[in-house]
Amino acid sequence: MIRSGRPRHRRPPYGGRRETVLLSPLLLTALITGLAFATPREIAFSRLLPAAPALAAALWTVLPTVLLGVFCLLVMIGLSMVYSDLGTPYTAAAIIAVTLAAAYASHLRLQREEILFQVRLVADAAQKVLLRPLPSRIQDVEIESLYLAAAEHARIGGDFYEAADTMYGVRLLIGDVRGKGLQAVGAASAVINCFRENAYDQPDLKAIIQRLETSIIRYSVTTRSVDQSEHFATALLAEIPYDGGQVRILNCGHPPPLLVQRGEIRVIEPTTPSPPLNLANLLGDHYNVDTVTFTSGDQLLLYTDGVSEARDRTGRFFPLADWMRRLGPASPRELLRRLHEDLVHYSGGRLEDDIAALAVRSGCSRAHHPPPQV
Incomplete structure (x- = not known):
């Protein structure tokens, strides 16, 4: 709807698929976990588990990102009880390292988003002064x-x-x-x-x-x-x-x-x-x-x-x-x-x-x- 003096802007990112995008780290975790249990151990899909917290860093806050990394670590421990030769120590170490890096990246992203939000507030104030309704x-x-x-x-x-x-x-x-x-x-x-x-x-x-x-x-x-x-x-x-x-x-x-x-x-x-x-x-x-x-x-x-x-x-x-x-x-x-x-x-x-x-x-x-x- 066009309102007098008020500019129209482009649609927000993701549109109606926003919820699906936010849930994608969970969906990725479930997919990797299912494949790891359902396929022969030689394929070793479990090595992809560090990708889930890495993806979460781009979408979630710090605590949910860390919790997802802990869950992936528990999944890896559970897999090691079924398959003893999956190289669990290496994959577990990769999950821990990626989770810590993802948590820090999530923290930096939130800081930048806050700065961008403040900049947008200033831009909106300038908009109202320059092109008032x-x-x-x-x-x-x-x-x-x-x-x-x-x-x-x-x-x-x-x-x-x-x-x-x-x-x-x-x-x-x-x-x-x-x-x-x-x-x-x-x-x-x-x-x-x-x-x-x-x-x-x-x-x-x-x-x-x-x-x-x-x-x-x-x-x-x-x-x-x-x-x-x-x-x-x-x-x-x-x-x-x-x-x-x-x-x-x-x-x-x-x-x-x-x-x-x-x-x-x-x-x-x-x-x-x-x-x-x-x-x-x-x-x-x-x-x-x-x-x-x-x-x-x-x-x-x-x-x-x-x-x-x-x-x-x-x-x-x-x-x-x-x-x-x-x-x-x-x-x-x-x-x-x-x-x-x-x-x-x-x-x-x-x-x-x-x-x-x-x-x-x-x-x-x-x-x-x-x-x-x-």
């Missing part, structure tokens, strides 16, 4: 969000989004810092925090984008990167005024949003290109705002290039516009749920870039009450 509705505008980080086990990356209920209307931001994964988090944080500070005060989208430009320039300088041009980002700002009927869009090198209007899919290309953030000195600081009709029931999909550039096994890009036409009418929540499922299926589960998307739908017209200016 968005409200499911602002005034009569429905909002749903989707986020997937490309880096394995990562919670955050270089894609970002935000929404603000301002005196000028509902303002939206979505963007993509060059690069992916944790290396792009710093620049994304600088941009999104700047938006949160200025979205409520600046009178128009051009003023906001100029502040975002200044913010990422300062970030590039303070990080002392060898190549400061690496820190650039595409961004798209949208503003839905309270009087309704339209949406203003400022697109700075970002993938064009898709507008669903009366069953038709329209790609909103900018009439005049605007430079990505931190490239205005090279391309010029000429920003263009397009105004598009946006009435009750219309839906807007904002996304990063991780969506449109997702590839299948043959290298073909995900056909986003055609996919939306085939999908048909859907609520913002259902739209992003299906998008997530189909992207993962299309790419074979191999996401090569961070993915962020916002689905925004205009509700029924009614009187709006702008929030008080703070």
